Amino acid sequence: MLVVMAKNATNEQIAGVQDAVRAAGFTPRPIPGGERVAIGILHNQGPVDPSLFSSLPGVSHTIPVTKPFKLVSREFKHEDTVVDVSGVPVGNGHFTLIAGPCAVESEKQCLAIARAVKAAGAGIFRGGAFKPRTSPYSFQGLGEEGLKILAKVRGETGMPVVTEALDTAVFDLVEAYADMVQIGARNMQNFSLLRRAGQSRKPILLKRGMSSTIEEWLMAAEYILEGGNTAVVLCERGLRTFAMHSRNTLDLSAVPVVQKESHLPVIADPSHAAGVAAQVPPLARASAAIGVHGLMIEVHDHPEKALSDGGQSLLPGQFAALANQMRAIHELLDRQGAETGAQ
């Protein structure tokens, strides 16, 4: 349930409602809005009786919440969330490109790619320092050395960086170096990692698990928001289906559904979904047209020598051409939306 305060409610009245929520055995969570405050009620089992709160001083009205997710839902917060990644906004009207190699391989490699993608309009640099690998015998990433390279890239180019934290053990380290921490698809229901992310002050990029429903994905985000971190960007990266022409089946239909249910930004990762470079540009254009708030795309200057996932990486020139197309599609729809009022 959401207890909506009157516009002129005082701080004492807001505190009083929170006390009443605690007294009833629940957890209050104030949700600041543009003009007024609402107080979400968490940790209830089953429906809450509105009469407990609706006549308290300063209360305007109560709103029942019908979804299992709460803090991530539009019912709790109507306006689109904009996540600030060290100055680069993700969400609402913005269209943010995240680009870089699958794995950090060397300073030289990263700097060359970072400069190229920045010139092409990317706002955030990506690169894996800790890689989740199906085989224990595969290259597992450079670890902290990779994080240091990312920090250097940020220093040289001014681009914030995002990289994956594979587990709670390395979260502190990743958080110390990165501007945004990625939780990968295989870890979408690693609840310990989600709780740790909830305690972070860094924005989180939460990938959808490849056999996860939208509800499970939003519930995973709920773990992070419940811990106190509201800066979450969702990332669709493909489902595991019987179709084998693509590594996974990019589920673009999830984007409008997530945008209806949640206020969190949602981006797409066509590189991991496709698994082959030739499919990335068309899927990226489709993602832009469906209205994602951004894309994450793998770019490598020598894909044939990449230590990981080279086959799905674009060359810097291909990325630049694609970035132009995606931006043009985004602007076109933005303009049309403004003209017709339609979305």
Next chain:
Amino acid sequence: MLVVMAKNATNEQIAGVQDAVRAAGFTPRPIPGGERVAIGILHNQGPVDPSLFSSLPGVSHTIPVTKPFKLVSREFKHEDTVVDVSGVPVGNGHFTLIAGPCAVESEKQCLAIARAVKAAGAGIFRGGAFKPRTSPYSFQGLGEEGLKILAKVRGETGMPVVTEALDTAVFDLVEAYADMVQIGARNMQNFSLLRRAGQSRKPILLKRGMSSTIEEWLMAAEYILEGGNTAVVLCERGLRTFAMHSRNTLDLSAVPVVQKESHLPVIADPSHAAGVAAQVPPLARASAAIGVHGLMIEVHDHPEKALSDGGQSLLPGQFAALANQMRAIHELLDRQGAETGAQ
């Protein structure tokens, strides 16, 4: 195998190669090209020895075909096929909208919708006269009466019409009335129906089965081409997956793969994939951006009273706004492709 004739090969030489193919126990199939003729070899078991044909008079060279599909493959025919639907082209540079109600309900209904979608830029009218229904107790369509209504709509509006033939028994009837005959997703591997379509002189709209691989889909088209009908338009309409927020998961990644493997036009049907109207516009925009040659979209003037699938139908006004967006995206990408030479 493909036996490519020299540019100046004579008719006698072409006939001679065909005789040699028959003498070897195979079936020759001449494929007319812009500047020269090629002769496809069908019905071989396993690889064919090129030396049988490469030194015959008028032969330029032979090309091994590595795919199980032949007549539908780019290896057999490099240029994009343009399918002519009673004057409306589908394929190559064209962007064709097919719109109309799920089921033909009455002349009045169809005429009203047809005029609206034509004004919005649709080139072909759709409407089901024979409906495949999971339950024997559901509305099965108006049958021949529905076909007559479609013919009347064509007469009044000048729009060619497409409608589904559920089986070989009604194919003659459908073929007599319609400009294009649809084979539905459930019938994608109804091989008798595919063979019947192969004998038709009307263009065929072949939907992808909801658990079909791309290879199976192209092999289904191969049945039609093998029968002699080369006017086939493929239609992606969603896969059955575990994801239940959408009726099916529209597999847009199939579009670039099909376009690489085959010369046939490919369109998308977001209405049946989504199953809910709110998801149709974003999926349609994404389809336009990924480069489909057209879309098929359900439109109804009173969706709440529709006898079939009203919940996924757009209102005429919504369709008109969407058609503008899709065309704008198509033109944008066309222009960019022309400028950069990139696809």
Next chain:
Amino acid sequence: MLVVMAKNATNEQIAGVQDAVRAAGFTPRPIPGGERVAIGILHNQGPVDPSLFSSLPGVSHTIPVTKPFKLVSREFKHEDTVVDVSGVPVGNGHFTLIAGPCAVESEKQCLAIARAVKAAGAGIFRGGAFKPRTSPYSFQGLGEEGLKILAKVRGETGMPVVTEALDTAVFDLVEAYADMVQIGARNMQNFSLLRRAGQSRKPILLKRGMSSTIEEWLMAAEYILEGGNTAVVLCERGLRTFAMHSRNTLDLSAVPVVQKESHLPVIADPSHAAGVAAQVPPLARASAAIGVHGLMIEVHDHPEKALSDGGQSLLPGQFAALANQMRAIHELLDRQGAETGAQ
């Protein structure tokens, strides 16, 4: 709805209820039971008002039917249906083995295999005369010649035969030769074929489509029963999933669910599900243990020379050993069920 007549209801009273059902605009369908007759109401849209019929003479009570399928449901008919295939029973306590080659290749081949599987305890012989093939260039079966061979096998061995009818065009022919007509997985929603099967007096073997829900499968059977043919045997043959170690994923969980929802017998086809011979015996044993009413298994005396699906065929000796195991499992569970009263 089901209108249950009193035990001593007269024929006039039964006819009177049917008249009343017709007068209300619905279709009555008498369902003979052990001790009393019930009259099912078909072709209603939405719920039927029980007061229309509950006070008619001879009526005991009415039962609302909550499922979309009716004639196939346990609500309409509580007792297990036993399907009689030319003297061989399928369903209820019986455990029936159907065996034979994927495709009929020659009289000699079929007779040799038929004698072997009969000696091993198979009750029904299978063999395809018309084969559904993904490619138009693959072996399509011997056609009517294959049906004649099957008839000869029946004459020589006394075993009834089952074979597939690919379409309505060949249904008459197949029906004339075979004791049981198979509708394949790809045709499960070929509604014309289902309607034709409904008019047949021969039992039908209805395979589950590889991406069909149980409800869709039962609705397909409903088409057949609605047409007047109540002799339907259901056959689970695997789902299309992402798992590629098996051709399809045999969904044994469907068996108890179908047995709860429907009175029709249900068997399993592990050969087509697995696609490799080594997986057939374990899956067949599992099927016996889950309580199927029978199995259909491919057997070939020279699998390496088979014209179709040799890789999934057992040798006659392997089938004989497996048949013993399956029967032993069936008898064991039968005995235990009898002892404990548990299922």
Next chain:
Amino acid sequence: MLVVMAKNATNEQIAGVQDAVRAAGFTPRPIPGGERVAIGILHNQGPVDPSLFSSLPGVSHTIPVTKPFKLVSREFKHEDTVVDVSGVPVGNGHFTLIAGPCAVESEKQCLAIARAVKAAGAGIFRGGAFKPRTSPYSFQGLGEEGLKILAKVRGETGMPVVTEALDTAVFDLVEAYADMVQIGARNMQNFSLLRRAGQSRKPILLKRGMSSTIEEWLMAAEYILEGGNTAVVLCERGLRTFAMHSRNTLDLSAVPVVQKESHLPVIADPSHAAGVAAQVPPLARASAAIGVHGLMIEVHDHPEKALSDGGQSLLPGQFAALANQMRAIHELLDRQGAETGAQ
């Protein structure tokens, strides 16, 4: 590659081969066998040249390993592994039942259930102390208090206990109390947790992820064996598919494939696969018949009051009847296998 030593190879010769493997830049891993030692070569990139080792003193021959997994493969170790869970064997000829409630709720509850399942023949007790939950607002388990209850149950009944470790942070705690540590389906590719399990001296129960291929599952086990812990039991628990009549689709076809590829024991968990109690006994019987080395089944004395997954729990009496059936099937097949030499 596997370097197989001669039967009479000396320890010096074995050490010499290991030195040579290290000198070539790889990792040697001795695999003790019944009559001779083999030395596996790990951490190679691509194929290894056999001539490097085949002529060293004491070497019998080399075997190329064609699978991405090594230590878990039958190529590396031919004989079935038997995992010892505090005296209770799992694997090879044994048939081990693991039973207990989904979540540990109280000492009284656990003791009552443990006594009942032990009397019915269960060898190992299960109960969750740390529960992975989709929602942060759901009951998360009793934590260490639950582990203490499990230890008490073991003290009172003599049954070893298995319980899940959700993350590396609680692994030490779980390992200290439990006889076997479970890694859940959502954590199958939590590589940090797999590495931690590899350092444990306790046996590990590794569930298959619900969208994992068999290769990914075996590679997850490879992480554990590579770390030095060879006591791994695999557990099939159902795939996520479009079929919604069961919570997941139990993939029994995986069992014979895993048994062919790997020497590790494999069991089934029909309770989590089904999600409804009525489907558990038939799926459990099918699992026994397909040849699993054991089953894990949820049992609760008051399912309607269970804090987690009550709807899929059997009553103790139902479990006892089922245990009899499963054992009878296992013994029947064991006997038949012995008689015919067939599996």
